[in-house]
Amino acid sequence: MTDAAPLPTLTPGPDGLRRILRATRTIAMVGVSPNPVRPSNYVGRYLALKGFRVIPVNPVQAGKRLWGQEVRASLADIPESLGPIDMVDIFRRSEDAGGVVDEALEHLADRGLKTIWMQIGVHNGPAAERAQARGVEVVSNLCPKMEYQRLFGELRMGGVNTGVISSKLS
Template identity: 40%
Template structure:
């Protein structure tokens, strides 16, 4: 995906589900979605540890299966070894794009997503890329 294509996608996107969202402000799984929320995106935090609490103006969901409605981007903050455990839920959710944050790569998971026709960005920070593309 070129920078122009990615920027156009981010301009159209409205809803971002965040798998592994965290309530600790010092963790990337908190400050990245907080930044995105501040940019006007609707954030759907997903983390069973914090289910029912409120982050970024929404109740934290316990799983991707609880996400109601379409998701433009699924932003993933999970360790690579945990990804295959989420594959079925990700495929059922059918997000417009799956974004694996910096340091997250899993060849089999990525191949399964591509095989299902999902757009994928891996090992890049959504906040850093958004800032770069929109010169914020």
């Protein structure tokens, strides 16, 4: 048995990722979980704490609240009164990402959609091509939380920021 090939990463590079994160104000997060130990929950919570408006999208949780926002059943259910949606962050399987991208392009392209971001482990080449053809930038197989931390100095060599620096031997 051979190992599967690693997923490709679409990325504009560190400067492009910084540009995307600086320009983004509102993120629709598809596939969010209310369970605080699930990655979608702590990524959304972190981004909300950093000042992003994170609109959670999950049909099973629709009507509940996370991070001060009502959970929406779909991207189409995000009311125009919430203003522009800069980014759609996808916490779904790669094979499901195409449908999310198509829904985003149909319902959010005229509302300022600039970026489709597919989380770590998520890549869908045809969907990425459809988004890029419409002028929407695509990032795949990366996490905006981790990239924010890496690019804006919140991660250290070990991947965590403990706030404690010591060279003391125990």
